[in-house]
Amino acid sequence: MHVPDGFIDAPTSAVAGVIAAGALAVGLRGARRELGGTGGERTAPLAGLVAAFIFAVQMLNFPVAAGTSGHLLGGALAAILVGPCTGIVCVSVVLLLQGVLFADGGLTALGVNITDMAIVTTVVAYAVFRGLVKVLPRSRRSVTAASFVAALLSVPAAALAFTLLYWIGGTTDVAIGKVATAMIGVHLLIGVGEAAITALTVGAVIAVRPDLVYGARGLTRKLKLRIGGELVDAPAVQPVTVPATPRSHRKLWITGLVTSFVLAGFVSFYASASPDGLERVAADKGIDQKAEEHAAADSPLADYGVEDVDDARLSGGLAGVIGVGVTAVAGSAVFWAVRRRRTHDVSPTSVDAATGPNTSV
Incomplete structure (x- = not known):
């Protein structure tokens, strides 16, 4: 659903740019809390990997109808794995x-x-996702099921958002009702693929490292006791203060990065070559009449191919590997900086004020 230049007029694009900049500022501020709270030290390294994985999977267009394909958008996956604010930044890094x-x-x-x-x-x-998790039984399966539904609904929501932006600032005169029907219809089908990818990924990470999934935090159930035939909450037990050794995330990080390289560098060659949902609707309804050539059309990596490499498989594979590597580095750098800023914000003065004076001898 990547919108090219020329579909939306300049004033509307400028307003959308302001909205995006404001949301990114809020997202970065929120990411400091998500990466700095309980479990944040484990989530921070995962955020850059999530961005790289989304880049890789977005190269895998899958067929959804005759002559039409779709690909992962990634918002639901990022939000559930690393948090909504961090997720906004993840997907924005990929799009940039x-x-x-x-x-x-x-x-x-x-x-x-x-x-x-x-x-x-x-x-x-x-x-x-949060609404479903609150009403479903508190279990890992519930998180996976909620991920499926959340991802499914997020794609037609994005299609509806595009339709609204086109209604406000579209550059061609096309009946908005036809655009809405076509966009929402095809993206409901794409949403099924998005939901499957999201649920499978979330389920796989929960199976091996549930402590790294932002949306799965706090899934432990309260202990119940039966007293007089009724179930009541057991009294809280004071935890034993034994120093805990944090589990390494290295194995998951390496596995995820290698998987991303394989998907982008090899599997992407077998992706559907059909136009995606927006491209199909734009061609059928005439939205693309004023589409403009991309300003970076002469980039050595334009259209996911490496310039001067004639073999299509090798060219696309190299472009995918480069993309995953650059995204992993850029994403990790952003979230490392966010995490570091969060750490520096907690000054010794604020810690002393919270913990009281040091009375040790």
Whole structure:
């Protein structure tokens, strides 16, 4: 659903850019809390990996109808794995690199794409996810099921958001009702693929490291006692203060990164070549009449191929590997800086004020 230049007029794109910038500022501030709270020291390294994984899976277009394909948007997956604010930043990093390096998604439309694919999908998905987790039994299966539904609904929500932006600032005269029907219809089908990928990924991570999944925090049930035929909460037990050795996340990180390299470098060659949902609707309804050439069309990695490499399989594979590597480094750097800023914000003065004076001799 990467919107190219020329679909949305300049004033609307500028407003979307302001919205995107404001949301990113809020996202970075919220990410400091998500990466700095309980479990944050484990989530921070995962955030850069999530961005790289989303980049890789977005290269895997899957068929959804005759002559139409879809790909992962990633907002739901990022929100559930690393938190909604961190998730917005994750997807935004991916979209920025795709636009600048791979000529995928217009540069003047970057604000539109971040608003649509990063903000709307993440906010909608996490709101649905939290609502379902509250009413479902507190279990790992419930988290996976809630992930499926949240991801499923996030994709047509993004399609609806694009339709609204097109209604406000579309550059061609097309009946908005036809656009809405076509966009929501095809993206409901794409949502099924998004839901399957999201649920499988979340379920796989929960199976091996539930402590790393933001949406699975606090899943432990309260101990119940039966007294007089009724179940009541057992009294809280004071935990024993034994120094805990944090579990290493290295194995998961390496496995995830290798998987991302394989998906982008090899499996992507077998992805569907059909236009995605937005491209199909744009061609069928005439939305693309004023589409503009991408400003980075001469990039050596444009269209996910390496310039001067004639073999299509090798060219696409190298581009995918480069993309995953750059995204992993860029994403990790951003979240390392966010985490470091959070650590520095906790000054010795504030710690002393919270813990009281040091009375040791």
